[in-house]
Amino acid sequence: MIRRTLLALLLCLAAPVAAVAQDSAAVRVAIETEIGTILAETDPRAPVTSANFLRYVDEGRFDGTTFYRGMVLSPAAGLIQGGTSGAPERVLPPIAHEPTHETGLTHTDGALSMARFDPGTATGDFFIIVGNVSSLDAGKSAPGDPGFAVFGRVVEGMDIVRQILAAPKSPTEGEGFMRGQMLDPRIRIVSVRRVPIQE
Numbered sequence: 001m002i003r004r005t006l007l008a009l010l011l012c013l014a015a016p017v018a019a020v021a022q023d024s025a026a027v028r029v030a031i032e033t034e035i036g037t038i039l040a041e042t043d044p045r046a047p048v049t050s051a052n053f054l055r056y057v058d059e060g061r062f063d064g065t066t067f068y069r070g071m072v073l074s075p076a077a078g079l080i081q082g083g084t085s086g087a088p089e090r091v092l093p094p095i096a097h098e099p100t101h102e103t104g105l106t107h108t109d110g111a112l113s114m115a116r117f118d119p120g121t122a123t124g125d126f127f128i129i130v131g132n133v134s135s136l137d138a139g140k141s142a143p144g145d146p147g148f149a150v151f152g153r154v155v156e157g158m159d160i161v162r163q164i165l166a167a168p169k170s171p172t173e174g175e176g177f178m179r180g181q182m183l184d185p186r187i188r189i190v191s192v193r194r195v196p197i198q199e
Contacts, residue, residue: 023050028155028197029057033067034188035164038128038157039195040112045103049114049122049151052095056083056124057192061090066186069127069178070165077131080164081115082189084124094121098149099138105150107136110161112152119146128154128161 024044031038042050056062067082084090097119100106107113111129113136114122134140138147154161170184 023047023054026152026197027054028195029054029192030195031062031157031192032190033160033164034190036157036160038154038160040128040152040154041197042112042152043103043105043150045105046098046149046151048096049098049149052092052114052122053112053126053151054194055092056090057194060191061092061124062189062192065090065189066183067164067189068183068186069174069181070167070169070183071181072165073133074131077129077133078165079127079129079133080161081125081127082187083115083126086123086125091123094123096120097122097146098151099146100148100150101138103150107133107148107150110154110158111150112154113148113150116148122149130158130162130165 023042026044027042027050029040031040042053044050061084065083065085067080068085069081070078072078105111107129109129109131113127113129115125115127116122136148139145140147164183164187167183167187169180170182171180173182173184174180
């Protein structure tokens with residue numbers, strides 16, 4: 001059974017990791033999918049989350065995974081979700097949560113954010129925002145709500161993101177509110193690699 005929720009994903013069998021090696025500047029990555037490439041950039045204002053994502057990149061843990069979910073919230077807003085999908089051989093220990101009220105980042109068009117269950121359970125699944133979904137920011141849906149951890153943004157390839165969001169979905173796959181959001185077929189992520197930032 002598939003258990004993926006927006007409070008998305010993951011088996012947290014290990015204790016949360018407080019920090020990992022961190023880059024002090026933005027790092028650009030190319031997310032090569034079977035339908036085109038998305039260029040994204042990490043944000044040093046979310047150092048723990050960015051470093052976690054880059055560890056997955058550097059160790060090739062995203063290669064051969066998929067974008068598996070497209071959640072349409074309105075004609076102008078939604079998100080696509082992809083990554084390790086809880087595969088035990090790909091997942092690293094979970095990381096500490098970096099809420100948006102601390103980083104100053106927000107869930108607007110092109111934002112990269114981490115999927116999770118509870119705060120401190122994010123591992124190797126991420127989502128990309130289409131439009132304005134700032135309701136996912138800390139404190140926006142309810143007082144004290146930790147929200148999700150934005151850690152970067154798409155700098156090129158939002159046309160690919162929108163194409164994935166509009167891709168066909170299974171009418172029966174997915175549990176609860178996820179039903180009807182699972183891409184059918186999945187969109188394969190060929191590779192994710194660091195690339196130079198062009199000045």
